[in-house]
Amino acid sequence: MTAQDPALTMTTPMIHVVAAALVDAEGRVLLAQRPVGKHLAGYWEFPGGKVEPDEPPLQALRREILEEIGVEIGTAESLIRIPWHYPGKSILLDVYRVREFHGEPRSCEGQPLKWVPTAALDIHEMPPADHPVINALRLPDRYWITPQPAADIEAAVAQIDAALERGIRLIQLRAKGYDESALAALAEVAQRHVRAAGGRLLINSRIDLAESLGLDGVHLTSAQLKSCKERPLPSRFLVGASCHDTAELTAARELGVDFAVLGPVRYTPSHPDAAPLGWAQFEALCAQSLMPVYALGGMHLDDLESARRYGGQGIAGISGF
Ligand SMILES: Nc1nc2c([nH]c(=O)n2[C@@H]2O[C@H](COP(=O)(O)OP(=O)(O)OP(=O)(O)O)[C@@H](O)[C@H]2O)c(=O)[nH]1
Numbered sequence: 577m578t579a580q581d582p583a584l585t586m587t588t589p590m591i592h593v594v595a596a597a598l599v600d601a602e603g604r605v606l607l608a609q610r611p612v613g614k615h616l617a618g619y620w621e622f623p624g625g626k627v628e629p630d631e632p633p634l635q636a637l638r639r640e641i642l643e644e645i646g647v648e649i650g651t652a653e654s655l656i657r658i659p660w661h662y663p664g665k666s667i668l669l670d671v672y673r674v675r676e677f678h679g680e681p682r683s684c685e686g687q688p689l690k691w692v693p694t695a696a697l698d699i700h701e702m703p704p705a706d707h708p709v710i711n712a713l714r715l716p717d718r719y720w721i722t723p724q725p726a727a728d729i730e731a732a733v734a735q736i737d738a739a740l741e742r743g744i745r746l747i748q749l750r751a752k753g754y755d756e757s758a759l760a761a762l763a764e765v766a767q768r769h770v771r772a773a774g775g776r777l778l779i780n781s782r783i784d785l786a787e788s789l790g791l792d793g794v795h796l797t798s799a800q801l802k803s804c805k806e807r808p809l810p811s812r813f814l815v816g817a818s819c820h821d822t823a824e825l826t827a828a829r830e831l832g833v834d835f836a837v838l839g840p841v842r843y844t845p846s847h848p849d850a851a852p853l854g855w856a857q858f859e860a861l862c863a864q865s866l867m868p869v870y871a872l873g874g875m876h877l878d879d880l881e882s883a884r885r886y887g888g889q890g891i892a893g894i895s896g897f
């Protein structure tokens with residue numbers, strides 16, 4: 577991610593910008609090209625603009641979307657908020673996912689418009705503040721971490737199939753007890769099953785295996801965040817990281833990981849000594865993280881709404897869902 581201007585970080589007032597990721601029936605997202613002569617001219621962006629003084633953000637979103645692309649929006653779901661410091665200008669980019677809208681988007685200000693599949697968003701030149709938004713659009717709201725898998729591979733794969741059945745599309749394979757050859761064999765079969773269901777499989781900590789087996793990605797432990805000097809795998813792989821505090825979230829961001837898992841949000845018997853963050857601290861850490869963040873630690877399906885309300889991408893866990 578492009579460096580921000582540190583001189584601005586504390587001093588410049590934040591301009592609240594609301595933007596809509598309009599999603600069509602095929603899952604494509606609408607981009608608009610910024611006009612010549614404006615800040616970041618030529619870049620592709622999510623339609624939107626500045627919130628006026630005392631204007632509620634959702635009202636600002638409706639107004640901007642009607643003004644810019646002539647559509648009336650229905651329900652807008654808060655997706656992610658990115659505070660970003662451009663030279664001479666600081667914004668809070670507040671992005672909503674909008675699946676309901678009335679009318680066909682048209683260019684009301686002469687700006688080129690384009691529907692783009694989420695997989696192709698990053699071939700468009702977008703403002704640097706938008707890069708984490710692309711990840712947020714591509715990632716689901718549940719991230720399942722395999723329990724200590726069954727001793728035989730067939731049973732371990734059956735656990736993964738059951739998760740796919742339940743609609744899980746992002747899975748971290750964690751198989752501590754497995755020896756090298758069994759782990760590689762399990763990872764290969766698991767990857768095939770997950771990919772066939774349109775999901776993605778990350779392997780816990782094994783950067784080498786993610787690469788050699790062509791898995792979807794790797795999940796870094798917080799210890800690896802300290803030892804890695806750069807993003808361990810190119811952008812075609814997904815890289816997640818386990819974080820517990822601001823320092824680790826900062827390290828994850830500096831490495832350029834795609835998302836983080838943050839916890840424990842609640843007390844969890846698997847980490848009895850870790851002090852729970854609680855939702856307030858989760859929210860504060862998410863707000864500064866500049867990436868999608870999953871809440872971890874004692875999470876159940878009915879925590880999903882809270883995780884999203886407090887600025888998270890969703891929930892992560894082993895047994896809770
Ligand atoms: N709408 C929108 N703005 C974005 C995105 N990403 C991003 O960095 N921005 C920045 O947020 C600000 C958006 O404000 P805007 O759309 O109201 O403003 P503008 O520059 O078009 O001009 P204006 O001052 O004439 O209204 C701009 O500085 C723009 O570069 C995005 O995806 N959508």
Ligand SMILES: [Mg+2]
Pocket residue numbers: 623624625626644
């Ligand atoms: Mg605008």
